[in-house]
Amino acid sequence: MAAENIDDVVDGLAGIVREAGRAGDRVGYFAALYRQVTVEVRTAIHGGLFDDGARMDRFDTLFGNRYFDAYDAWRRDQSGPRCWRETFGLLDDADTVIVQHLLLGVNAHINLDLAIAAARTSPGEAIHALRRDFLLINDILGRVVLEVQDSVGALSPLMSLLDQVGARTDERILDFSVRQSREEAWYNAVLLAGQNEEEREATIERLDIRAAVLARLLARPGGLVRPALQLIRSTESDDVPAVITHLDNAMERPSARQGTG
Template sequence: MPHNLSVHCGEVTTVPEVVAALTAIRDQSAADINAPELDGISCFTRLYTIITENVLRTLDGSHPTRRFDDPAFLERLDVVFARRYLDAIAAHERPDGAAPACWQLLFDRRREQTIGHVNFAACGVNAHVNYDLALALLETWKDFPPTEARRADYDQVNDIFAEEMDELREEFDAFLAGTRDGGTLDLFGNAMSDLLVRVTRGQAWDAAFEVWRNREDPDAYERALRSETERLDNAAKVLGWMILRAPGLP
């Protein structure tokens, strides 16, 4: 079993550094997730690396069509967002094991061989999007307050998921992924997964904005932040528990 992943969890400050850290964690946590022995951290980190590499291609201008209106905002959000995952791994490996409950669920069960690739990956996405993302937005908004243009950039990341969806679903043997490529069932599975991404990322923005409304009152803001942090962690833990046990996922 791999150990000491926290050596890769230092302070990242750029998206290329995020990609490098995720790649190292992915490779150390499991040399090959297609082997009989699975690792939940590697399953999720493999997916996360693919998406982040695509974000980087947009940020550095190498993507053929997509551009962000405010790339500095997306870069800051991407780094802050990734730090939350890296911090959760580092916290898990400390003696106190103080990772958020939704992440601890995945970390504790990462080597259970009865859990499928897609379940591990979806459990990680659940913790990262349904818990971390709203909190990462709030941290990022301190320097890049929410605007309609920044929301439009944020929503463009949904298109990145959509571009990768078919390959990701096949990679992780998701529900209906084994059907004829481009067929009705395959398209339906991709559409449902895409809808799920768009809904959950939209909910994260809305949850963050409810806290952000209190920014002019520091005490109210801190109360709202504590309450929302606890709510998000509890909800993501319950959903993560269900995801790990689900027999088939979109």
């Protein structure tokens, strides 16, 4: 599939979510999260939040097409970027917890695709004018992450308990990690925007390798993390379609955070 604008991106993601729900395919987990982020970005564009709404539409379309290309390549012959192969390769692994699936998608899309999409949106010196709008997405992404985290808590009782005990520390860490990744993505976007084709290919190769290594660490952590994840997984819902539906409605559900101090 190929999107021509942000509406196409939303529709394409919604289609993946629907099909994943029917098939009980865990690819719908990240797709549901990504759809909600894209809807929020589209709302911000229509609301005039960004300096250049038309540019952000182009940017989000290029960004979305990176995901669609990786998804189509995997479905076709399990090809595509290394980091996406690592991510999609765990979809049939029943031992991988919900949050791992989400983080694996976030890792590939931010640590590889984001810089490429930004550099293609604003090549050369034009990249610097994109920075403010690029950073505004951090706030949108952070807000969606918090709401989806609440949804995960309803599906994963032990994760919810750890969330309460940790006073939402895990969310702050996740939000900080996403912001740090996006800062690095911005640095790489500036780098890519100023490179020739041969240099860009080498940089993209390096980014893909690094994101693939991070994916393996997320998928197969060592030490005490692995048994902890196994314990968390034992309490999670095995109803994949229900999980997808729950995650896909996270931004429409009244937040448990509302009304609290």
